Amino acid sequence: MHACVIGCGVIGLSCAIQLQKYGFKVTILTRTTPLDAHLDPHYTSDKAGAHWFSFASDVEVQKQAFDEISFQALSGLAVLEPDCGISTVKGHALFEKKQTQSSHDAAVRRAQSLPWWSVIVPRFHVWSGEELHAHARKTGVEYERAFSYETAMIHAPHYLEWLYKKFLENGGVVTKRQLQHISEAWSILSPSPPIIINATGLGSFQLGGVHDHHMQPDRGQTLLVRAPLIRDIWRVPGEPPCYVLPRGDGTVVLGGTHQRGDGSTSHDASVARDILARCARAVPVLRNPANFEIIGHGVGLRPARRIRTGIGEEHQRVEVDEEWSVGLGPIDAAPNNYSSSSLPSSHTNTAAHPLSSTEHSHHPSPSSAASSSSSTPNMILPSTSTSTSTSTSTSTRLVIHAFGHGGEGFQSSWGTAVWVMTLAAKRAPHLFQATSTPQPFHLCYSQLRTGVMQRLEMGQKSTAECKATRNDDVTAASKLSIASKL
Numbered sequence: 001m002h003a004c005v006i007g008c009g010v011i012g013l014s015c016a017i018q019l020q021k022y023g024f025k026v027t028i029l030t031r032t033t034p035l036d037a038h039l040d041p042h043y044t045s046d047k048a049g050a051h052w053f054s055f056a057s058d059v060e061v062q063k064q065a066f067d068e069i070s071f072q073a074l075s076g077l078a079v080l081e082p083d084c085g086i087s088t089v090k091g092h093a094l095f096e097k098k099q100t101q102s103s104h105d106a107a108v109r110r111a112q113s114l115p116w117w118s119v120i121v122p123r124f125h126v127w128s129g130e131e132l133h134a135h136a137r138k139t140g141v142e143y144e145r146a147f148s149y150e151t152a153m154i155h156a157p158h159y160l161e162w163l164y165k166k167f168l169e170n171g172g173v174v175t176k177r178q179l180q181h182i183s184e185a186w187s188i189l190s191p192s193p194p195i196i197i198n199a200t201g202l203g204s205f206q207l208g209g210v211h212d213h214h215m216q217p218d219r220g221q222t223l224l225v226r227a228p229l230i231r232d233i234w235r236v237p238g239e240p241p242c243y244v245l246p247r248g249d250g251t252v253v254l255g256g257t258h259q260r261g262d263g264s265t266s267h268d269a270s271v272a273r274d275i276l277a278r279c280a281r282a283v284p285v286l287r288n289p290a291n292f293e294i295i296g297h298g299v300g301l302r303p304a305r306r307i308r309t310g311i312g313e314e315h316q317r318v319e320v321d322e323e324w325s326v327g328l329g330p331i332d333a334a335p336n337n338y339s340s341s342s343l344p345s346s347h348t349n350t351a352a353h354p355l356s357s358t359e360h361s362h363h364p365s366p367s368s369a370a371s372s373s374s375s376t377p378n379m380i381l382p383s384t385s386t387s388t389s390t391s392t393s394t395s396t397r398l399v400i401h402a403f404g405h406g407g408e409g410f411q412s413s414w415g416t417a418v419w420v421m422t423l424a425a426k427r428a429p430h431l432f433q434a435t436s437t438p439q440p441f442h443l444c445y446s447q448l449r450t451g452v453m454q455r456l457e458m459g460q461k462s463t464a465e466c467k468a469t470r471n472d473d474v475t476a477a478s479k480l481s482i483a484s485k486l
């Protein structure tokens, strides 16, 4: 059975490898791959820090589930696959007095209490008053509170190349192509794939048939230094955020900025100086120029999807596209509790939008595609038309979106991919029966000790209940068993 993934960032690759796991022959259609990512300023993944530090709040159960599965998977890969570019690193989060009193930054507010993930990461430890004083004496900076933990540190370019290689080794095919419209995925591939995953990140703003105007670029500027003396991760949450991320090869990413709605990809020298000063304040090794060498500057655009609701502001879109899909099982059978369709619609002024271009308005939306398809000869009509059938799948076409991961794409990547498979297997189970793997979607998460996917499917459980079911004992064995099934 064939499947197509549009996009070759961390989300597209993770979804593609999951599909392969279940016997699908996968083609990735993409403008850019990890091999030429450095030439594409709008490809985000290779510009990331990147590490696991969940931003999910206590009530964002879906994000927690995505992050928790991903944490287990990434930590397991660090052990099982020494060449994959992931290492297990000690991290420290420091909270400044002035910030905790005045900042509106969500991360700081959340840190007033223990983060939800304090029970899933190994060696989580809240600093005592004595430790805070000792640190202040050593660094000259007083923090109100701090905690340490162990987490997964990802050398982003290296990990992406590893994923890419794994995908090709599994028989995957990559076709370099910039799509103007999502329907090209089933009109240009032969045989036409019954499953299409849209993992175009920021591209989902302009991609015809999707045009998600909740998408915004959140600019992040970084410095890359060689500083082998730095072994631990240091974070000072706030606005702008400060982070020091050692990648395991002597290089360290220093950040950063989080400039909402800013799509500029050029590097700003004064911002770089400010980042270095903030990082040196937190990590004294950086106060001595003899201890490091600047080897590069980076700017990346986080693919943020911003909608204000009662349970947060940023919402990934990981759901079935009901309009473009054809011949699925009943919608009630789908675990779509977190469908963004229940969220308020956007009134974005696209003309002023940082991702706007004249291009996107030339393509039809699902609702208008039927009437405008004459101007776009390759266009396949939306699911309301019976003429959507294709050669391999006369009755089924399943389109699933997986984009809008903001600053969290790595730390939620495997959870996203598992959820995509869950949606696929629930809505089109017959596609899985045709593959060589009889049990379609349970393998990765069934052994999770927390039952997070059950929480996802039930959705109604309160945070307190979820916490009560969480097992504090994270064993190396559970990580390994999850990672070995990716």
Ligand SMILES: Cc1cc2nc3c(=O)[nH]c(=O)nc-3n(C[C@H](O)[C@H](O)[C@H](O)COP(=O)(O)OP(=O)(O)OC[C@H]3O[C@@H](n4cnc5c(N)ncnc54)[C@H](O)[C@@H]3O)c2cc1C
Pocket: 006, 007, 008, 009, 010, 011, 012, 029, 030, 031, 032, 033, 042, 043, 044, 045, 046, 047, 048, 049, 050, 051, 052, 053, 177, 178, 179, 180, 199, 200, 201, 202, 203, 204, 207, 219, 220, 221, 222, 255, 256, 299, 300, 301, 302, 303, 402, 403, 404, 405, 406, 407, 408, 409, 410, 411, 412
């Ligand atoms: C400075 C910085 C630091 C970060 N730190 C972290 C961190 O510590 N931890 C973390 O988890 N995350 C971090 N992130 C966020 C993370 O990088 C993103 O969430 C993630 O990379 C998004 O991946 P993606 O696959 O959705 O998008 P992308 O990597 O942008 O991939 C999108 C793909 O779609 C393709 N595409 C787009 N449009 C089309 C089209 N029309 N036709 C064909 N192909 C198309 C592109 O070529 C690309 O291959 C950071 C980001 C930045 C910028």
